[in-house]
Amino acid sequence: MMQVWNIAIKELNDGLRNRWLLAISLLFAILAAGIAWLGSAAAGQVGFSSIPATIASLASLATFLVPLIALLLAYDAIVGEEEGGTLLLLLTYPLSRGQLLLGKFIGHGLILALATSIGFGSAAVAIALLVSDLDIWLLIQSFSRFIFSATLLGWVFLALAYFLSSKASEKSTAAGLALGVWFLFVLVFDLSLLALLVFSKGQLNPDLLPWLLLLNPTDIFRQINLSGLGDSSAMNGVMALGRDLPISNPELWISLFIWLIFSLGIAHFTLRRRAI
Amino acid sequence: MNLVELQNVSLAYGRMEVIKNLSLHLAEGEVLGLFGHNGAGKTTTMKMILGLLAPGSGHVQVFGNTPDHTEVRKRLGYLPENVMFYPQLSGQETLTYFARLKSADTHQVGELLEKVGLTHAATRKVKTYSKGMRQRLGLAQALLANPRLLLLDEPTVGLDPVATQELYQLLNELRQNGTGIILCSHVLPGVEPYISRAAILAGGQLQAVGTLSELRRQVALPTRIRLGSLSEPEHWQTRLSGLGFDSRCIGRDALEVLTHNGARRELLNTLINSSGAADLEVSPPSLDDLYRHFAVVPAQEKSQ
Numbered sequence: 013m014m015q016v017w018n019i020a021i022k023e024l025n026d027g028l029r030n031r032w033l034l035a036i037s038l039l040f041a042i043l044a045a046g047i048a049w050l051g052s053a054a055a056g057q058v059g060f061s062s063i064p065a066t067i068a069s070l071a072s073l074a075t076f077l078v079p080l081i082a083l084l085l086a087y088d089a090i091v092g093e094e095e096g097g098t099l100l101l102l103l104t105y106p107l108s109r110g111q112l113l114l115g116k117f118i119g120h121g122l123i124l125a126l127a128t129s130i131g132f133g134s135a136a137v138a139i140a141l142l143v144s145d146l147d148i149w150l151l152i153q154s155f156s157r158f159i160f161s162a163t164l165l166g167w168v169f170l171a172l173a174y175f176l177s178s179k180a181s182e183k184s185t186a187a188g189l190a191l192g193v194w195f196l197f198v199l200v201f202d203l204s205l206l207a208l209l210v211f212s213k214g215q216l217n218p219d220l221l222p223w224l225l226l227l228n229p230t231d232i233f234r235q236i237n238l239s240g241l242g243d244s245s246a247m248n249g250v251m252a253l254g255r256d257l258p259i260s261n262p263e264l265w266i267s268l269f270i271w272l273i274f275s276l277g278i279a280h281f282t283l284r285r286r287a288i
Numbered sequence: 289m290n291l292v293e294l295q296n297v298s299l300a301y302g303r304m305e306v307i308k309n310l311s312l313h314l315a316e317g318e319v320l321g322l323f324g325h326n327g328a329g330k331t332t333t334m335k336m337i338l339g340l341l342a343p344g345s346g347h348v349q350v351f352g353n354t355p356d357h358t359e360v361r362k363r364l365g366y367l368p369e370n371v372m373f374y375p376q377l378s379g380q381e382t383l384t385y386f387a388r389l390k391s392a393d394t395h396q397v398g399e400l401l402e403k404v405g406l407t408h409a410a411t412r413k414v415k416t417y418s419k420g421m422r423q424r425l426g427l428a429q430a431l432l433a434n435p436r437l438l439l440l441d442e443p444t445v446g447l448d449p450v451a452t453q454e455l456y457q458l459l460n461e462l463r464q465n466g467t468g469i470i471l472c473s474h475v476l477p478g479v480e481p482y483i484s485r486a487a488i489l490a491g492g493q494l495q496a497v498g499t500l501s502e503l504r505r506q507v508a509l510p511t512r513i514r515l516g517s518l519s520e521p522e523h524w525q526t527r528l529s530g531l532g533f534d535s536r537c538i539g540r541d542a543l544e545v546l547t548h549n550g551a552r553r554e555l556l557n558t559l560i561n562s563s564g565a566a567d568l569e570v571s572p573p574s575l576d577d578l579y580r581h582f583a584v585v586p587a588q589e590k591s592q
Contacts (some may be wrong), residue, residue, distance in 0.1 A: 018388045029376060097372025101429070104338050105389045106361040288340045 014106045023119025033123050033240040040131020040276075042079070044070055048139055059196040060143045067154045070132070071237040072160045075230045081192055082124060082169035089116050090177040090283060100288055109283045113174060117167075117276065124166040132159050148231055158237055163232040164268050169193075171275030178282035201228045222257040228270045236264045289352075290315055291437045291468040292337055297346035299332060306332050306455075307343070307492045314468045315438070320484060321578055322472040322507035324489035330472045331369060333489070334439055337470070338366060350437065358409060362390060365435035369442040369472075371426030374417030379406055379425050382414055383432065392433035394396060400428040403458070405451075419446035427455065438462065438469045445475075456482045480575045488582040495582040500575065509580050510574035513555065516567030517541055542567075 027033045047069045048060055060066070090113075091098035102112060136155040140148060180186035205224060206281055208216065225231040239261055259267075301305040307329050314320050316379040324330050336348050337342040339356030342562045350360045373382045383397040401410050404424040409417065419426065423446045430438060438459075444452045459469055460482055472477060481502065487497040496503055518524055520543045525543060533555055535545040547555050559568060573581075 014391065015389055015413060016513060018385065026374075026376065043390055057440070069465065083505070097368070098374060101371070101386075102389070102470055104364070105390070107356040107389060178535070211377045259304070288335070 015105075016111050016118065019107075019112060019115025020122065023116055024122050027119070027123040031126055032085065035126035036123075037130040037134075039077075040127060041134045042260070044132050044135030045138055047073060048135055060139060062151050063139075063147070063154050066139070066233060067158055067237055070158060071234050073144040073284035074158070074165070075196055075234055078124075078162050078166045078233075079169040079198060079230060080126070081127075082120075083173045083190040083194055086116070086120050086170045086173035087125065087186045088183050089120070089174055089176055089181050090286070091180045091186045092177070095183055103288055109286075110280055113276070113280055113283055117170060117174065120170050121163075121167050124170065125163045128159050128163045128166065161233050161236045161265070161268065164265075165229055168229045168268065168271045168275055171272060171279050174279035175275060175282055179277055179284050181280065197228050197230050202231070225257060226267050228269055232264055232268045232271070236261060236268065239264070271272065291348070291351060292367065292470065293349045293376060294336070295347045297336065297343040297348060298339065299336065299344050307529050308348070310489075310492075310494050311424040312487055312494065312497065314470055316436075317463055317466045318484040319463050319469045320488040321479060321483035321575075322470055322489065323343075323474065323476065323486060323575075324583055325474060325490075326526060327401060328489040329492040331441055334441055334470070334472055336441060362433065363433065363435055364439065365428040365430035367423075367426045367438075367440045367443055369445065371422060373414045373422065374424065375430075376413065378411050378413055379417070379421075380410040382425060383428055386429050387432050388431045396432065400431055402515060403427045403431070404456075409461070420448060420451060423447055424451065427458075436467055438467055439472075440469065441472045442475070442586070443471065444478075449478075460565075465554065474494075476574075476576045476579055483575075484577060486578070488579060490583040491578060495530055496504075496578070500578070503578050503582075503585075504573050507573070507578065507583060508548060509577050511552050511573070512571040513541045513545045513547060513552075513559070514538070514567075514569040514571070515545070515567065531555070554584070 048066045050058065059067065078100060080175040088095075089101065099269060103109065140146065140151055173190055176193065177186050180191065205221070208224075209221065225235060235257065292312070294310055294312045297307055297310045298305065304311060310329075310333065312320070312333075322330050322333065332341065335357055336343055337389060339348075339350075339352060339354065341362070348355055351363060353360050356361075374385075377385065380397060383400060384394050386399055387394045398407070398410075401407050404427050406421060406424055406428065406510060409421060410433045414422065414425065423443070426442065427440075430440065432517075438457075443455060456478065459471070463469060463484075471479070471483065483500075485497060485499050486503060488495045496506065498506070515521075515524065521537050521543050525535050526541070527539065528545060533545050533547060533551070535543045538544050545555065556568075556570070
């Protein structure tokens with residue numbers, strides 16, 4: 013276990029050294045504060061509107077940003093070590109490939125968890141300090157749910173990045189694959205669902221469609237946050253399918269967790285088969 | 289006890305057989321030189337001993353165990369060819385990181401940096417190191433946790449002649465303390481006095497293995513006799529020719545004669561009893577000669 017921890021500490025230190033942690037935290041804090049105060053500007057309203065509206069906007073933002081940042085953080089975790097010449101050396105140490113993967117996951121996972129907590133948490137603190145007549149308990153509950161689910165979403169994409177990194181023979185290939193995965197889950201998947209809805213003209217079993225949302229971790233993340241608000245008007249577009257999903261909020265959490273285990277599993281399987 | 293044992297090992301990448309029926313062993317306190325041209329199978333053999341590649345057939349055992357066993361890896365040190373480290377870390381941070389991965393005492397880090405002559409650059413980032421400095425750091429890394437088995441792949445690459453000699457002397461000390469060393473190289477000059485046995489690979493096949501004396505006995509290559517400080521080398525050449533020895537001029541005042549065992553004594557007696565040959569140097573077939581015989585000639589024959 014010490015080996016796993018050593019790898020994790022190195023990754024965390026690298027994140028501090030190259031200012032990844034600082035940059036992501038600042039980015040999240042600025043965007044979250046901006047959304048909280050300017051999120052309703054299009055409707056002619058400037059200033060803080062409500063906690064549900066803020067969380068709904070933040071969830072949309074996080075759906076784009078968190079997977080992208082996680083993929084950027086970890087796409088070269090394995091192939092980069094190989095290109096840098098250090099993977100060969102590491103694997104001659106008393107360290108299994110699974111331990112190497114776990115160590116990297118813990119290190120990168122900590123960076124992502126800290127950045128999410130500091131970035132979005134500081135926006136929550138700013139709201140608590142600057143907005144009067146606020147339901148503090150609702151703020152804490154909503155932001156905690158949002159931060160934890162955003163972190164879990166980031167971890168899923170870290171694991172997917174390890175899978176790509178273990179599969180790719182070059183860093184540039186891994187970067188291209190990572191971009192492809194981001195497009196697939198963040199843009200293409202929902203568009204494909206919409207196209208399926210339109211072109212099937214009611215031929216598809218309506219009970220089946222909401223379940224398809226579980227095939228996309230970013231949709232599960234948005235479901236967790238939107239259904240947690242208790243305001244079904246926030247569920248529009250493809251997310252409206254989620255209203256008919258007969259599973260509870262804890263079950264959505266479990267689904268996202270299953271995505272994490274599955275992604276780590278295929279990453280481990282691929283790394284074990286990688287020729288050194 | 290044998291530290292490493294390879295028995296009838298073969299390995300293929302697809303249809304291409306890169307190691308063919310290789311059997312080797314390494315005992316405690318022994319330095320085995322593994323020599324061969326590029327692509328001869330040296331690094332692949334190393335990788336099998338390290339447990340990074342599994343043989344298609346045959347058996348590899350290290351310390352009597354499978355090579356990828358955790359206890360095996362704690363007791364071995366490895367210096368890869370073209371060793372690379374994390375550029376953002378200093379030499380000291382690099383060694384500390386690897387020491388922790390090996391559960392080694394981190395107090396050893398300073399001592400090892402001193403041993404390889406990198407104390408002055410300990411806090412400098414590795415990205416500022418020259419190739420030779422990286423190689424020395426790589427050696428320090430391989431020596432972490434006092435390994436009983438050391439695998440060195442082209443350890444002299446990037447080292448200047450003084451550093452190369454220091455490396456060989458260090459290996460000699462380790463050998464005397466019982467460490468088994470496999471030294472993989474295609475740079476032959478200078479290594480001869482420090483190896484216990486040589487294994488010569490060509491085309492993935494073991495061409496010869498043994499002590500240098502054993503290999504010399506196997507092949508009957510000529511002894512090289514060099515006469516230096518001659519006032520009239522042409523006169524000596526004619527005289528030697530008359531005695532039946534072919535010679536060639538080396539520079540302005542030296543001659544080289546190649547002679548087989550049977551005629552060597554006769555030639556030496558002639559030279560010693562003659563006046564005018566100030567310097568006399570007798571060299572048995574070198575590692576380079578043996579390598580050419582076992583590895584280069586079969587490879588050329590194969591290509592023809």
